[in-house]
Amino acid sequence: MEERKSLFKTYSGIIWLLCGITAGSILGLVFGKGVEVIKPLGDIFLNLLFTAIIPLIFFTIASSIASLEKSEKLGKLFVVVIGVFLGTVLVSAIIMILGVLLFPIHQDIIISKIPLESMQSASGGSQITQLLTANDFYELLSRKSMLALIIFSFLIGFASLRAGEKGEGFRTFLNSGNEVMKQLLHIIMKTAPVGLGAYFAYQVGIFGPQLFGAYAKPLGLYYAVCTFYFVVFFSLYAFMAGGKEGLKIFWGNNITPALTALGTCSSIATIPANLEATEKMKIPAHIRNIAIPLGAPLHKDGSSMSSIIKIAVIFAMFGKDFTDPSTLLMALGITVIVSVVEGGIPNGGYIGEILAITIYGFPMEQALPAAMIVGTLVDPIATLLNANGDVVSAMLITRISEGKKWLSTTLTT
Template identity: 80%
Template sequence: MEVKKINFLKSYSSVLLLLGGITLGSILGLVFGKGVEVIKPFGDIFLNLLFTAIIPLIFFTIASSIANLERTEKLGKLFIVMLAVFLSTLLISALVMIFAVYVFPIHQSIIISKLPLETIESGSVGDQIAKLVTVNDFFELLSRKSMLALIIFSFLIGFASLQSGEKGSGFRNFLDSGNEVMKNLLMMIMKLAPIGLGAYFAYQVGVFGPQLFGAYAKPLGIYYGACVFYFFVFFSLYAFIAGGKKAFKVFWGNNITPSLTAIGTCSSIATIPANLEAAEKMQIPSHVRNVVIPLGAPLHKDGSSMSSILKITVLFAMFGKDFTEPSTILLALGITVIVSIVEGGIPNGGYIGEVLAITVYGLPMEQALPVAMILGTLVDPIATLLNANGDLISAMMISRFSEKTKWE
């Protein structure tokens, strides 16, 4: 399989444009101060387009992915092992990031928003859970406040379509078509991101002052440091688990091209060909690599798991909320798993998970989402590296546990 040469400028064009818009917006905010409020509507338009696209995008993405799974007895054990490995590495990466933010705590004295937080209705724990995972009328699924319920409903629709066999083929085609349309709609909306987020950032800098930059410097330093540590230490540990010193040498001797492809494209999907080629060189059985690598790209993301924890921590600091509560941390771990599933394998696709986190914790969407998106853009390259390489090392462990593969 041929791996295309990396065109750095082309691969990073969207990220560079977005960073350029943010930089220009910051300069305008510094120069004109509160006078930049006149361009805030451009940011509002961008965010409103995103808000309206989120619900159908999540529904079609999840439902179509589940509806197109192929069921065979041979793959039963493989799926169980794959699920266990994916969940384990996701939670481990999240715990590494939680440890990092505890060792290097993120404090922010500036409150981005003076608006009151959205309140959660009182009631028993059971009632709270019921309201979180379900709604009592279909139209309520169309609200972004019912994000978790929508995700669960989308999974159920996907499984129902899968069980319908030939009679459900037309509906599966509808889901596939809707998924493709919504992906293209997202690409169209994201072309406005440099202007939209640039306008928003100009507003934030102009209103709250240049000290706003301090909110991003330390979190980014912590994140990149934790990711580098996780990449070398834990991926090496995973390789040893997969097969000792031989597997260690096999992994680090064949992951260079996938690593460069991931960094050069900022896309887990674009790294699939390089990962498949590397997995073949690593002698991972074909039925393992052909299932784990393609499914891992959209569903398994160690880097996104870590960035999810970072964003939650930063938002909690900005809005003056306590992240040390055990219940808060447990919910954050649950969100990281969901984020890994609902995010697409495309650059800057993490906003879906960000919306979920913001909704669940009751933070003001209009102020919190742009901050989380900016962080997501800044951490995207190394997050993609962990996401893509995580699929490759997971394929090694899954092959070891399900097929007893040994590396020579």
């Protein structure tokens, strides 16, 4: 009896989360669009997360940099982080290309007309500037300036590191702020069963019927390939990182991040769950506090796979051959760019679609709506791979940075 109580206590958070999501999904199936009445519960939960995430990212990154003993260690870590992120993005894109080649999309896609976001034209240099920096401090406090905030946090960490003894008080403040924000996120996540339950109800009730329409085949292919990649390749990555024990700790700690990603469709909203999971997995603080916040805006296995399926759908719409080698190489290049520039918010921006349509020369007014619809319907599982991929990538980064015995060392300490 005591073992059962202990087991329930250990997994109580996950159990309540599953109960909330299951109840929400049932409500969505039964009441359809009627579930919009409970959507505010999900919005409140997500708003609490978003308001806490900006200071969380600042303190986790800045305190991690400020606590490093040698700046050279950070440079080596960056090389490993970027290498792992880029490697998994390319692998995921290649897997989706193979899926499309094995199960071609020949059917005509209905061109649905939906409202387009207002798009402002700007030069390439101007867009890069807006992506990497903000022209006023208060703009850093918006999740739309996530990369700018991350860069600023790194600079603050470096500055406090260079300040030496005079910066000791500030470094203490950063470490204290990091701990306070972690506790705040623990409190907010207590409301996750209700918040995510409401979000699942909304997604099932509103978007469920569209999954069986004209887009059924490409969506079915996408969800099938992504599920295969999630189960098989994430397991392979975990095994590469820590052997059998790595497999065990990954699948034992990624349930809450995975469900959070599915429910919120936001990589940024999943940062707290990812940080908590990687802490339980004994990934060193200086790695998890950099890899997880940096991975949310930059590392997107799911988005790379969705870019491929969108391009394949557009090619099918216009009767073009998707199997040409130059087309496939261009698609790989687009996926890498998309992984860097796409935001971490739900359906955040359509830069990837616009880039692909422009490069391949398709008419924007016809191709973009179809790409946007596919993007919206694949968002849940794409976010799952984007966000949960950060967790398993943190394991790979630790394996490369700390050596093959990192897991046995941390488990004995």
